[in-house]
Amino acid sequence: MRIAVVGKGGSGKTTTSAVVARVLGRRGLSVVALDCDSNPNLGISLGVGDQETERLVAMRQALDEGDEEHAPEWDELIDRFGSDAPDGVRLAVVSRIENPDPGCPCCGLSPEQLLSSADFGDAIVLADLEAGIGTLTRLQDATIDAVLIVVEPTPKSIEVGSRAYGLVRDKAVGRVVVVANRIRNDEDLDRVRQAFPDAEIVAVPDDPAIVAADRSGVAALDRTADAPAVLALIGVAERLLPVAS
Numbered sequence: 592m593r594i595a596v597v598g599k600g601g602s603g604k605t606t607t608s609a610v611v612a613r614v615l616g617r618r619g620l621s622v623v624a625l626d627c628d629s630n631p632n633l634g635i636s637l638g639v640g641d642q643e644t645e646r647l648v649a650m651r652q653a654l655d656e657g658d659e660e661h662a663p664e665w666d667e668l669i670d671r672f673g674s675d676a677p678d679g680v681r682l683a684v685v686s687r688i689e690n691p692d693p694g695c696p697c698c699g700l701s702p703e704q705l706l707s708s709a710d711f712g713d714a715i716v717l718a719d720l721e722a723g724i725g726t727l728t729r730l731q732d733a734t735i736d737a738v739l740i741v742v743e744p745t746p747k748s749i750e751v752g753s754r755a756y757g758l759v760r761d762k763a764v765g766r767v768v769v770v771a772n773r774i775r776n777d778e779d780l781d782r783v784r785q786a787f788p789d790a791e792i793v794a795v796p797d798d799p800a801i802v803a804a805d806r807s808g809v810a811a812l813d814r815t816a817d818a819p820a821v822l823a824l825i826g827v828a829e830r831l832l833p834v835a836s
């Protein structure tokens with residue numbers, strides 16, 4: 592089962608990915624969270640801490656500079672270039688690097704190639720994709736089982752989200768959920784509903800608890816698990832459970 596999280600830069604992809612990955616992990620599912628962003632910070636939102644997140648980023652950079660031995664297999668990439676996050680989630684940083692070894696599973700495959708070719712066994716793979724729709728455009732059809740499109744109620748964010756929605760419909764994705772993030776009032780939610788009239792939409796409120804967790808470099812789930820935005824994101828994960836289990 593492969594889940595991709597997409598949206599405009601800053602829309603809340605990483606916040607969403609982290610909560611969803613951990614909630615699925617709590618349900619006893621084996622979860623691999625792939626940080627596909629070129630500024631990888633999913634580790635912080637997952638709760639592995641800033642030092643461990645930096646260590647993983649540094650290892651990826653060392654690989655890029657030829658100072659780190661390559662992982663010959665996908666499994667080893669997860670072992671060596673990944674980290675254990677809370678709730679049994681395994682995090683791996685697979686962002687694109689400047690000097691890949693073509694075809695090498697640990698660096699020469701783009702996130703979209705990894706998503707289509709790697710054997711994840713029974714694991715649920717949740718990919719926090721780079722901002723925009725680039726990766727989605729390049730994804731092969733029927734590679735992904737579910738897509739979360741994260742949109743803020745702004746014209747620019749909705750525009751990117753709408754293009755993503757059009758693409759996933761063309762690519763035969765099983766389940767598509769629009770995460771309407773940072774919703775402050777009915778007007779905000781209406782704006783998203785009008786832009787995605789046929790979509791399954793989950794509203795996530797604009798919530799200072801998310802910003803506070805980010806400021807202190809901890810997972811929102813660990814800091815304020817009962818914050819309204821966290822509860823809404825737990826709801827997003829629960830919607831995916833029938834697809835995931």
Ligand SMILES: Nc1ncnc2c1ncn2[C@@H]1O[C@H](COP(=O)(O)OP(=O)(O)OP(=O)(O)O)[C@@H](O)[C@H]1O
Pocket residue numbers: 598599600601602603604605606607628721722772773774795796797798799801802803805820
């Ligand atoms: N529901 C929310 N309420 C308040 N603030 C939020 C909410 N969701 C996200 N944020 C804030 O918005 C900012 C961007 O969130 P996040 O890093 O999850 O977005 P992103 O889409 O992953 O960004 P990027 O494209 O840079 O990777 C963060 O500062 C985060 O604290």
Ligand SMILES: [Mg+2]
Pocket residue numbers: 604605606628719
């Ligand atoms: Mg992000």
